[in-house]
Structure formats: structure tokens, C-alpha cells
Amino acid sequence: MRVIVIGGGPAGMGAAVSAKEQGVEEVVLLERRSYLGGVLPQCIHNGFGTQLYEKDYTGGEYALLWQKKTKDAGIEVLTNTTVLSIEKGWKVKCVSAAGGARALPADAVIIATGCRERTLPQMRIPGSRPSGIFTAGAAQLMMNLKNYLPGRSAVILGSGDIGLIMARRMTLEGIKVKLILGQEATGLARNIVQCVEDFDIPMRYGWTVVSTHGYERLKGVSIAPFTEAGKPDLKRKEYIPCDTLLVAAGLIPELEVCGQLVPGEEAGLLVCGNAHVVHDLVDHVTQEAMAVGRKAARYLGRGDSSIRELDCVEKELTGRKGNMICTVCPKSCVMQVEQSPFSVTGNQCSKGEAFAKQEIKSPKRVLTTVVKTDRADMPLLSVRTDRPVDKDDLFVIMKAVKRIWVKGPIAPGQVIAENIAGTGANLIATWVLGKM
Structure with missing residues (x-):
């Protein structure tokens, strides 16, 4: 029996490993990139794996974890392979430089192709189309893998997680984020706290971009609020000068x-995975993918018939009551914290009380960023501090990071800089540089 999985991101790897563990004799994983992980390597921020493993991985670290699981499971992986079509039977038509055009037979096929980003033209926003308009994922790829800054001043359209995460990333790199626009608070509570409130980035709910301005380079955008009928109120239109517009307005x-x-x-x-329904957490992508892998095995008469339910606990800030949000895990408990005498209510575990004490005394955050390398094909290596540091030290560390150049080979977890900027934290690699 053979299962073919299309897509080597977290969903594809999770489904492939699960099907193999349930007794499917042959599992083939097809991926058009040269590596497994999907977009995870460009997601240098932490917050992955907190539900499945109670550990706080970066995107790259989470990808490496599942790459190892895939290898250990004995799954056949075909990278640099583009799937052209699927035929009943089942046959998967694909093409690669190494194998040419092929039609691979299968007994079951799992689609784990993820999503693509919604672009500005798809939102029917009028105006010129100069350089400086990017999807959030494209800007993330530029900044985290390619060593390009998208601009110097930015407006972000979209208040989902990727928009908020990029607001923090751009701010740490010295880009002025003038405004985040969104219809409502759609991002996880922890991202609104750590990516927006930590840096005093202004947000406007119920506003959108109504036109773009500029020819060779973006000069600015016009924004307006929505009316009760859901249309922009052009009578209240405002102009915001900027050279960059990040579009984080949904996935297809x-x-x-x-x-x-x-x-x-x-x-x-x-x-x-996200090809089925867009998930807020990669942990939930993995959970669903593993359930689908078991379902494929059961369809072929293999494995256990039980499939566990997903435990989705994402919370938004809409309608919150309290004065502090715990960001230790994705539960994002909304707590009421009193300082004199000290008391905490609304937390679901003891970690909330410890977090509140730390936030009052000295807020701490894990810094995730990149350092430059000596390789043209991989100019940046993702890194993080090995422990939380004082929030006030983030920009001090970033200044020190900009002076660092590394040379491979470097393994994940390897110390790049000890006691970075005198903070007591070490800077460690979260991805691979060169052959190990």
C-alpha cells in the first residue's frame, strides 16, 4: 500500500509520519522546494510547539524537529518536485530535474499544499502599483532569508498574526511602522501584546487602505474607516506618507x-493543514495532519481507528476584561492583576501568577532575529537568545547583532555569541549553516 503526500510543510510531514506509524508500508512525500519545512524556516519567531511538546520552538527549530521525525520514520522524500495534476486511480503526475516527468501510482493521496497570500489587486484597492507593496510573507522572506529591507516606513494592512509579527520584526530592524489597520482584533492575544503593545505601534480597527500613491516607489496610502454598511467612508479619508505597504489580508x-x-x-x-482550513497555530496544523494520516491508514485497512479531537484554544483580545494578558502559552489568559496587595485572577494555571509578577517587576522577552553569514546562497542565519531578556534590552542586543558575521558549518543550538550585549543571555542558532 502506498500513500503519496503532496507538500512538505508541517502538515505534509505530520500526515506522512502518522500514516507510516499506523502501518502504511510505503509513504512518499513530494515537495517543490529543495528542503522540507514549508514557510517555517522564514518564521524565525518563537511560539511553535507550545501545545504539543510544551516547548517554545522557533519556526526553523520546529521544521528541523519534524525533518528528523520524517527521516526516522523511513519516509521516501522527493524534493525539488512539482506536482502537476492528480488523476483518479490514483496517479500523481509530477516533474523534477532529477526524475523528469513521472506519473506515480498511489492507493491514497493527501493534499498538504498550504495557502498563498491574498494580494492587493485581489482586494480591488485602486491606485498605482509602484515598488514598495509587498505581501507580509514576501517581506518576511526578504528580511529573514535574503537580507533585504523592504523600506524605511511602513503601513500594515491586516491585524492577523503575520501582520503583527512583521510589525515587531520591522521595528526591531529600524523600520518605522506608522500604523496597523484591520477590521477587528484577529491576531492571537500574545502577538498583540508582544508585537504591538511592547513597541507602542498604533492600531486602528475598522479602517482599511482605499488607494495607493506613487509611481516608481510608493509615496503613501489613503485610508478610511468602514461604515455600518461595510463600505469605506471616503469623506473621512486620511493620507499616510510611507514607502512600504505590507498586505496581510488573508490566505487562499x-x-x-x-x-x-x-x-x-x-x-x-x-x-x-491550511489547505483545508487556515489555522492560527502550527501545533493545530500538526494535530489535524496526524489525524488525517491516521484516517488514510484506516482507509487502507491499517492502524488504529481512533482519531483524537483537536484542542483549539486560540483567543483573541475582543471583549477582554482585565488589565494583563499572560503570554506564556497560546491560552493567553486575560487576568486582573492588582499590585497592592498583589493578587491575580483569571489565570488558568500557576504560570499566570509568575508571569504577572515578572511583568510588574521587569518584563522579559525572547529575542529572535538573524545574523549575517559568509555565504551568498544563504546570507542570513536565524538566531535567538537562549533565555528571556529584559524588554528594554531588545534594541541594545539588536545593535550588537548587526556587528556579527558567522561562518559555517553551524548546527542548531550552537552558541553564536556568549553573554550578548552583557545581558547574560547567549545567542544561539536556530537553523543549519553548511553541511554538518
């Missing part, structure tokens, strides 16, 4: 490879 599942076939309605054709 990548299901074109299915053609006219509908996953879930065709026996033996399944879908998981």
Missing part, C-alpha cells in the same frame, strides 16, 4: 492541483 488554500476533484468527497483523496 492552494488546491489547484486537485483540478475538478474534491478532497473528502473522493474516496482516498484527503486534505489537511
Whole structure:
């Protein structure tokens, strides 16, 4: 029996490993990139794995964790392989430089192709289209992998997690984030606290971009609030000068490879991860993917018939009551904290009380960033502090980071700089540089 999984991100790896563990004899994982992990390597921030493993990984560290699981499970991996179509039967038509054009037979197929970002034209916003307009993921790729800064002053359209995370990333790199726009608070509470409130970045809910200005380079954007009818109120339009617009306004599942076939309605054709439904947490992508891997195995008469339910606990800030949000885990407990005498209510575990004490005394954060390398094909290496540091020291550390150049080979977890900027924290690698 053979299962083919299309997509080597966290969903694809989770589904492949799960199917193999349930007794499927042959599992083949197809990925169009040269490596497994999907977009995880460009997600240098932490917050991954806190539910499944009670550890706080960066995106790169989480990708490496699942790369090892995939290898240990004995799964056949075909990278640099683009899937062209799927035919009933089942056959997966694909092409690669190494293997040419092929039609791979399968007994079941799992789609784990993820999403693509919604662009400005798809939102039907009028105006010129100069340089300086990026999707948030494209800007993340530029800054975290390619060593390019998108601009010097930015407006971010979209209040979801990727928009908030990029607001922090750009601020740490010296880019002035003038405004974040969104219809409502859609990001996780911890990201609103750590990415926006920590840096006093202004947000306007119920506002959107109504036009862009500039020719060779973006000069600014016009913004306006929504009316009760859901249309922009152009009478209240404002102009915001900026040279960069980040669009973080939603994701579209990548299901074109299915053609006219509908996953879930065709026996033996399944879908998981963000290609199925957009998840706020990668942990939930992994949970769903593992459940789908078990489902594929059961379809082929293998493995355990039980599939555990997802435990989705994402919380938004909408309607919060309290004066502090615990950011230790994605539960994001909204707490009422009194300082004299000290008391905490609303926390679901003892970590909330410890967090409140620390926030009052001296707020601490883990810094995730990049350092320059000597390699043209990989100009940046993602790093993080090995412990939380004082929030006030973040920019001091960033100044020290900009002076660091590294040379491979470097393994994940290897110390890049001891006692960085005198903070007592070490700077450690979160990705691989060179062959180990």
C-alpha cells in the first residue's frame, strides 16, 4: 500500500509520519522546494510547539524537529518536485530535474499544499502599483532569508498574526511602522501584546487602505474607516506618507492541483493543514495532519481507528476584561492583576501568577532575529537568545547583532555569541549553516 503526500510543510510531514506509524508500508512525500519545512524556516519567531511538546520552538527549530521525525520514520522524500495534476486511480503526475516527468501510482493521496497570500489587486484597492507593496510573507522572506529591507516606513494592512509579527520584526530592524489597520482584533492575544503593545505601534480597527500613491516607489496610502454598511467612508479619508505597504489580508488554500476533484468527497483523496482550513497555530496544523494520516491508514485497512479531537484554544483580545494578558502559552489568559496587595485572577494555571509578577517587576522577552553569514546562497542565519531578556534590552542586543558575521558549518543550538550585549543571555542558532 502506498500513500503519496503532496507538500512538505508541517502538515505534509505530520500526515506522512502518522500514516507510516499506523502501518502504511510505503509513504512518499513530494515537495517543490529543495528542503522540507514549508514557510517555517522564514518564521524565525518563537511560539511553535507550545501545545504539543510544551516547548517554545522557533519556526526553523520546529521544521528541523519534524525533518528528523520524517527521516526516522523511513519516509521516501522527493524534493525539488512539482506536482502537476492528480488523476483518479490514483496517479500523481509530477516533474523534477532529477526524475523528469513521472506519473506515480498511489492507493491514497493527501493534499498538504498550504495557502498563498491574498494580494492587493485581489482586494480591488485602486491606485498605482509602484515598488514598495509587498505581501507580509514576501517581506518576511526578504528580511529573514535574503537580507533585504523592504523600506524605511511602513503601513500594515491586516491585524492577523503575520501582520503583527512583521510589525515587531520591522521595528526591531529600524523600520518605522506608522500604523496597523484591520477590521477587528484577529491576531492571537500574545502577538498583540508582544508585537504591538511592547513597541507602542498604533492600531486602528475598522479602517482599511482605499488607494495607493506613487509611481516608481510608493509615496503613501489613503485610508478610511468602514461604515455600518461595510463600505469605506471616503469623506473621512486620511493620507499616510510611507514607502512600504505590507498586505496581510488573508490566505487562499492552494488546491489547484486537485483540478475538478474534491478532497473528502473522493474516496482516498484527503486534505489537511491550511489547505483545508487556515489555522492560527502550527501545533493545530500538526494535530489535524496526524489525524488525517491516521484516517488514510484506516482507509487502507491499517492502524488504529481512533482519531483524537483537536484542542483549539486560540483567543483573541475582543471583549477582554482585565488589565494583563499572560503570554506564556497560546491560552493567553486575560487576568486582573492588582499590585497592592498583589493578587491575580483569571489565570488558568500557576504560570499566570509568575508571569504577572515578572511583568510588574521587569518584563522579559525572547529575542529572535538573524545574523549575517559568509555565504551568498544563504546570507542570513536565524538566531535567538537562549533565555528571556529584559524588554528594554531588545534594541541594545539588536545593535550588537548587526556587528556579527558567522561562518559555517553551524548546527542548531550552537552558541553564536556568549553573554550578548552583557545581558547574560547567549545567542544561539536556530537553523543549519553548511553541511554538518
